[in-house]
Amino acid sequence: MLNVIQLLPDSIANQIAAGEVVQRPASVVKELLENSVDAKAKSIQVIIREAGRNLIQIVDDGAGMTETDARMSFERHATSKIRTSDDLFRIRTMGFRGEALASIAAVAQIEMRTRRAEEELGTLIRIEGSDIKAQESISCLPGTNLLIKNLFFNVPARRNFLKSNSVEMRHILDEFQRVALANPEVAFSLFHNDQEIYNLPAGKLSRRIIDMFGKNYREQLNHCDEQTPYVTVHGYIGKPESAKKARNEQFFFVNNRFVKHNYLHHAVVGAYEGTLPEGSHPFYVLFIEIDPSHIDINIHPTKTEIKFDDERSVYAIMMAAVRKAVGVYNLSPSLDFESDVNFLSGGRGNSTSKPTGGDNRPDAKPITAAWATGGSAGTTAPVPTKERLPSRTDSLDGAAGKSFDLPKRPSVNNWQALFEGVADTERPAPTTDRQEEGGDWLGPARTPPPSSASLPPESESVTLGSRVNEWKEVVETAETLTQAVIDEDSIVQVQNRYLIAPVKSGMLVIDQRRAYERILYDQFHASLTTRNGASQQLLFPKTVTLSPVDFQLATELRDDLVNLGFEFDELGQNTFVIRGVPTLTMGENEEELFANLLAQLRADTGRLKLDRAESLARSLARRSSMRHVTRLTATERKALIDQLFASANPSYTPTGDIVTVVMTLDKIAGLFR
Structure with missing residues (x-):
């Protein structure tokens, strides 16, 4: 019988490894930036063409490599950071698996120039698909200059799965931001298609945050610092008013490595103690210093998820540190005992x-x-x-x-x-106009004059009020609510958030904000489909400055945003001038609406696999519905219910949240047993 098990060739093994390490151009940028940081570089330059499809170039002034080290760096499992198994639990640098350069070389054309400062000549190596094409001595600057050309040139199937240039560029910007934030003492610059995106000089962490996210963060940063024998927490948190609906400006770094940790995020949000609006997330850049032996970094291939051996202690220390910063800098409202x-x-x-x-x-x-x-x-x-x-x-x-x-x-x-x-x-x-409109239940109750004719006999069921008998049609279930004609005086608003109306089977409860989200979504989606969204021109155009990531997104979605009703023009680097907004969003802050819509859309795009029209309609509807938690007149309450049940799906929001609930008489009676 013939043997069927054999060793894979190195070229195929490297391509398999590249499937884990090199998922997209952003993965290459991340690995090479971390290598430059480990080489003690003081200045790192990133040059991108066509979102990394054609060229990714990383130039640093780090330690450089000898001719032997340059050649060995492209071998699998070659590393300078591990000698014994104990070293695995003392890793404090970024890359250490020894697979990055080997995996990249398996799916791209690489040209590397490197020289140590004490040597006169450097080394040039050219590799295509794991095959070494050239190795020679050349004259070059100290440090390392790596060019990654034609990514996935020999794996066309992988290349076809790449997204559009704007999407891939957003992922590159995300990775660049994380490395730049973790190393504020290093100068970074980023160019895309010969256009400068970032130019970040070396300095303090606060300066790096302001240079990266904008000058408006200058007044919103507050220092956070807590030191214990087990763990040290330091960094900056944002004020509650700077919180955003989208969760895309939260950064955790453990031993200078970016990580994602929902448990610690919950600790940070909990430390704000109710000062945040519902569904908002604060800005923070927090660094955790801990003995590497207390963490496990090998639970995810990209090393962005880790585990602590004592997560409860880290959680408590993190919450205490943020809570202390919130109190010291008076971020939460306090009582004034002098007045x-x-x-x-x-x-x-x-x-x-x-x-x-x-x-x-x-x-x-x-x-x-x-x-x-x-x-x-x-x-x-x-x-x-x-x-x-x-x-x-x-x-x-x-x-x-x-x-x-x-x-x-x-x-x-x-x-x-x-x-x-x-x-x-x-x-x-006393009877007021607000009560006659069917006002809030917190107000005084209306007591109709007693009348023997209006008193129901004991054998009949008792109902609240007599307007139920005046309906033209009644409601049996949630499916037949669209056919009901509800008297506007029967609709009651509770806490500016819920609408309640009696129905034949019991009581109909409507979440007011979610109802507006459903209605606005239908209207925005119709505008995108028919490409005739109404726009309200602004008397005074507004200027909005975005992050490079959101600027790229707005440029990509320009046609769809115009179909919604936005009118804007480019006004310099990362800046737009807004001349018109959708008519359905009038009354909002135009700059915040535009910026928050892009942030929300970026979060939804990364989480959901939706087309552009669907994502835009969902994001703008959710953003605009937040301002509709307000008091409504009787006519407005009636109009809201009519528009809701004219929708194709009045029972659920576009994201699947329940909008309407029918509490039957039996369920209500059960509450009093």
């Missing part, structure tokens, strides 16, 4: 006392609760002042509303509104 939040600048209920505080107004009067003004005939209600200088308490309220991008909350000076309809329960509650 009296219950009174204006007058005394504590004594109108004759000398005014104190920041207002210095003799006519300032204490706030009196509404229930206290009607108790006796001799009590006189205070005369409200029409305007006054802002106090420190008001400044706190205004800052909280602007910083956290939440629906505006009433001032703490209006605390008497909390007692309306509660303290004076013996008097019938």
Whole structure:
């Protein structure tokens, strides 16, 4: 019987290894940048053509290599960092497997020039598909100059699976950012098709962050530092108002190696203690220094996922470090114990006392609760002042509303509104216009006059109100809700977030924000499909500066963004001037809308396999629906429900979240058992 097992040739083995190491051009950039950093380079230049398909060139001024080392570097499992098995648990440099250059050489044409500073001549090596074509001595600058040409030239199937140039370039920019952030003491520059993308001088970490992400981060960075015998945490965190919906500006580095760790991200978000808007993620660049023996870096081929031997301790230290930074730099709202939040600048209920505080107004009067003004005939209600200088308490309220991008909350000076309809329960509650519109359930309840004709007999089921009998049609299930005609006075809004309407089978509950997301998605998708999105011209054009990654994305999606209703022109490097926005998004900050849409789209594109129209419609609908958590009039509530059930799928958002829920009478009755 013939033997069937044989050793693979080195060229095929290298191509198999390249499948793990070299997934796309960004993988090559990452490996070569890490090699340059390990070579103690002080300046690294990256030159890209056609998103890395045609050329990836890395030039550094590092230690360089001898002729023998240059030749050995392309052999499999050749490394300068491991001698014994114990060295595996003491690795602090980047590359160490010894497969990077061998794998790249198996699927590309490589030309390397390298020279040590103390030697007169350097070495030139040319390799194509693992075959060495030339090796000779040449005159060159100290350091290493690597050219990777025609990636996947001998594996056309792999080349066909590459995405568009803009997508591949975004991945290259992501890898470049991670290495540049981890090594602020090294100068980096990046060129794409002869255009400068980044020019980052060597300096401090804070300078590197500002140079990379923009000058607007200057006021949003706060230092974070915590040292323990087990682990050290340092870096910068962003203020809550700089948080974004998309999670793409969060960076963890363990021993200067970029990692992804959802567990630690949860610790950082938890440290902000509710100061972040719902669904937002803070900006942070955090470095963790720990003994390499306490981590396992071999759980993922790309080494971006690691495990700690004591994750709970790292979690607690990380949360404590971020929480300390949040408290020290007053990122979260705090109480002002020097001012009296219950009174204006007058005394504590004594109108004759000398005014104190920041207002210095003799006519300032204490706030009196509404229930206290009607108790006796001799009590006189205070005369409200029409305007006054802002106090420190008001400044706190205004800052909280602007910083956290939440629906505006009433001032703490209006605390008497909390007692309306509660303290004076013996008097019938006055009827206001807001109540007649079917207002919020937190307000006073309307009590209809008792009538014997309206009292239901004991044998019949009791229902809330009598308007149910006036419907033209009734609702059996969620599938037949689209045929219901609901009286607008029957729709109640709760906490500016939910709409509730009685139906025959029980009670219909609608998530207001998700309903808007479904409606806006249908309209945006229709605009992209028909290519006739309505645009509202801006009276004063707005200028927005983006990161190089988002700038590349906007350039790629220009036609689709125009179909949505955006009108913008390029205005210099990484800058656009916005002249028009979709009519459905009027009322928003145009610069934030455009920038956040691109950030959200980038996050969705990396996570979901969707076409451009679908991704754009989803991202813009989710972004625009956030501002619709607000109070609606009775007519607006009715219109929202009508538009929702005119949709093709009113029960779910485009991402699959539930929009409507029907609580049956049996389920409601079960709540009281």
